[in-house]
Amino acid sequence: MRVALERLTKRFGTVTAVQELDLEVRSGEFVALLGPSGCGKTTTLLMIAGIYRPTTGTIVFGDRRVDHLHPKERGIGMVFQSYALYPHMTVSENIAFPLELQRAITRPDREARVREAAAKVQVDELLDRRPAQLSGGQQQRVALARALVKRPDILLLDEPLSNLDARLRHDMRGEIKRLQKEVGITSIFVTHDQLEALSMADRVAVMRDGRLQAYATPDELYAHPVNRFVAGFIGSPPMNFIPADLAARNGDLVARAQDIELPLPPAQRPRGNAAGATVGVRPEHIAIVAPGEGQAAGEVYVVEPVGREQIVDVQVGGRVLRVVAPPGYGGKIGDRIGLRFAPERLHLFDPQSGDRLA
Amino acid sequence: MAAVVGERAPSTNRWLAALPYVVLALATLPILVLYVWLFYSSFFPRVEGFRPVGDFTFDNWRFLWDPLSVPQMRNRPPIVPLTFNTFIFAAMTSAIGLLVSSMAGYAFSRLRFPGRRMFLGSVLLLHSFPSVTLLIALFVVLRALGLYDKLVGVILVQTAFALPFGIWIMKGFFDNIPWDLEMSALVDGAGRFRTWWRIMLPLVKPGLLALAVLLFVEGWNQFLLPFVFMPSGSQQTLSTLVKGILGEGRFVDYGLLTAVGLYYIAPVLILFVLAQDQLMRIYAGGVKG
Numbered sequence A: 001m002r003v004a005l006e007r008l009t010k011r012f013g014t015v016t017a018v019q020e021l022d023l024e025v026r027s028g029e030f031v032a033l034l035g036p037s038g039c040g041k042t043t044t045l046l047m048i049a050g051i052y053r054p055t056t057g058t059i060v061f062g063d064r065r066v067d068h069l070h071p072k073e074r075g076i077g078m079v080f081q082s083y084a085l086y087p088h089m090t091v092s093e094n095i096a097f098p099l100e101l102q103r104a105i106t107r108p109d110r111e112a113r114v115r116e117a118a119a120k121v122q123v124d125e126l127l128d129r130r131p132a133q134l135s136g137g138q139q140q141r142v143a144l145a146r147a148l149v150k151r152p153d154i155l156l157l158d159e160p161l162s163n164l165d166a167r168l169r170h171d172m173r174g175e176i177k178r179l180q181k182e183v184g185i186t187s188i189f190v191t192h193d194q195l196e197a198l199s200m201a202d203r204v205a206v207m208r209d210g211r212l213q214a215y216a217t218p219d220e221l222y223a224h225p226v227n228r229f230v231a232g233f234i235g236s237p238p239m240n241f242i243p244a245d246l247a248a249r250n251g252d253l254v255a256r257a258q259d260i261e262l263p264l265p266p267a268q269r270p271r272g273n274a275a276g277a278t279v280g281v282r283p284e285h286i287a288i289v290a291p292g293e294g295q296a297a298g299e300v301y302v303v304e305p306v307g308r309e310q311i312v313d314v315q316v317g318g319r320v321l322r323v324v325a326p327p328g329y330g331g332k333i334g335d336r337i338g339l340r341f342a343p344e345r346l347h348l349f350d351p352q353s354g355d356r357l358a
Numbered sequence B: 001m002a003a004v005v006g007e008r009a010p011s012t013n014r015w016l017a018a019l020p021y022v023v024l025a026l027a028t029l030p031i032l033v034l035y036v037w038l039f040y041s042s043f044f045p046r047v048e049g050f051r052p053v054g055d056f057t058f059d060n061w062r063f064l065w066d067p068l069s070v071p072q073m074r075n076r077p078p079i080v081p082l083t084f085n086t087f088i089f090a091a092m093t094s095a096i097g098l099l100v101s102s103m104a105g106y107a108f109s110r111l112r113f114p115g116r117r118m119f120l121g122s123v124l125l126l127h128s129f130p131s132v133t134l135l136i137a138l139f140v141v142l143r144a145l146g147l148y149d150k151l152v153g154v155i156l157v158q159t160a161f162a163l164p165f166g167i168w169i170m171k172g173f174f175d176n177i178p179w180d181l182e183m184s185a186l187v188d189g190a191g192r193f194r195t196w197w198r199i200m201l202p203l204v205k206p207g208l209l210a211l212a213v214l215l216f217v218e219g220w221n222q223f224l225l226p227f228v229f230m231p232s233g234s235q236q237t238l239s240t241l242v243k244g245i246l247g248e249g250r251f252v253d254y255g256l257l258t259a260v261g262l263y264y265i266a267p268v269l270i271l272f273v274l275a276q277d278q279l280m281r282i283y284a285g286g287v288k289g
């Protein structure tokens, strides 16, 4: 089922948690709400669920306006960050609870559906346990089963992975994604972890201070971030930003900072005639070369191996640029090196507004 | 370092650790002596100071099987209906108090309604209001409602006095339940009432049990209200009987008094022993188990 938010706003007293949010989720799509803590992700989700009433704006499911319906009339399944399993009920009672409220479902039917939902997330061995006797990962699976058992039109997940350890988080990332595609249910999930958003979602909505910053596919967000905030938030290690002057040289446009000189290919040139720009470049788009080569000269500041590759901080002029070096790289602190920038991978942002220039 | 401290600790700290117990035991001794005295004086004809006089006897307990042979019991309602009244009184105040407290406590904890702060404030104020000061006003109100000298009237008054405490306690228990659980129930398709009934109430069960016991005991022990508002006798409670025996002219039969007194407090003592664990939790609160 399609979900559309139109100019959705929520105020708590003087705090504006969500401001004029426009968002459309296509039927069957998996969308991530991504943003730093306190940016209004949970508030948005709770408005969609019907727990919070929007201050202004509308929420549409399919082509039905739902913003004045109670949660129970909206056909929603939700997994809470704390999982919110009912402590006094067993796993099977927890999963059965949403069905208990639907009079049309008979008892044998209900039991069959509980078993089916439990099997889907592999908790069918645990049906008689209480939530307190489950591990975090098992609790999360039960919460998923409970959210899905009534076959809702829309699935909402609030930071579903944040309470799991790193290993389990990785496993569940894949599993939730597979489950979502298998069930084919329109889903919205909230996260502050950009890697989770990029790896799981069909499209990612980036939020900041209650406002939507960008809404695009993971590839698009990575390749063409619309502003400096999005550019810095997406990708790890984060993008380098270099304040630079723009100057013409031999008919070419060059971005210049201390010890750096970057010729800009035609596609990367900003429209108009800006005198300066913030140049953004991802660590994986800078290569370490021999001193004197490339577009910048610097000195190795520190080398951090992170398994497959190494992250090298390089001092260039007065600043430190972060570079991803291949596994074999054997540089040491203090080595003098050159840096080569992939010219088509440069991003230019307005120094004041942070908007993308090119 | 840690190991050295660990080795030294038991021998020197043992006495220190025992100290609080010694102090507490000394402080509790007079109360304990009181109960022991109460117990054995009910089985002897007379007690001088702490020394029983005469032979062990059940004579003082005669009021149970042969009330007519006890002069002080003759012009009073029989013990069995009195006990029954007391039980009804305590049980009803406990039940009504529980029902209202669990609903009002939930509302105060979870709902935002106009005047909420004012209501909360007045609940606290009422809790600290000495009930004696209201006796005259209550008398007038009960008369007007035709509830004077009736058990129902006293039950209502007693419940009203118990409510501020009950509401406050239940609000505390509801406050401790995470919002997520309630939101989850709403999303799962439950309405507000069902959420309260199926999710919230079971989670405050420890609080409900503790409150039930406390209200019952308070009702059982209540003397002033039945004494003042049910003067004519047929619906009297045990506490007024004890007072009656105590206030009987110049000569007080201490043997009888202690026996009746013991009979009166026995249910409360038993209830406390049985419900100890529940009662502990009322000041701990929290969602557990």
Ligand SMILES: Nc1ncnc2c1ncn2[C@@H]1O[C@H](COP(=O)(O)OP(=O)(O)OP(=O)(O)O)[C@@H](O)[C@H]1O
Residues within 6 Å of the ligand: A012, A015, A016, A017, A035, A036, A037, A038, A039, A040, A041, A042, A043, A044, A192
């Ligand atoms: N019930 C509430 N009353 C008042 N302010 C609130 C309420 N709920 C949220 N807020 C405020 O609204 C803003 C957005 O909160 P929200 O919980 O939506 O953030 P979030 O993006 O989910 O953050 P996190 O990643 O930390 O969970 C915050 O500034 C928060 O303090």
Ligand SMILES: [Mg+2]
Residues within 6 Å of the ligand: A041, A042, A043
């Ligand atoms: Mg949140």
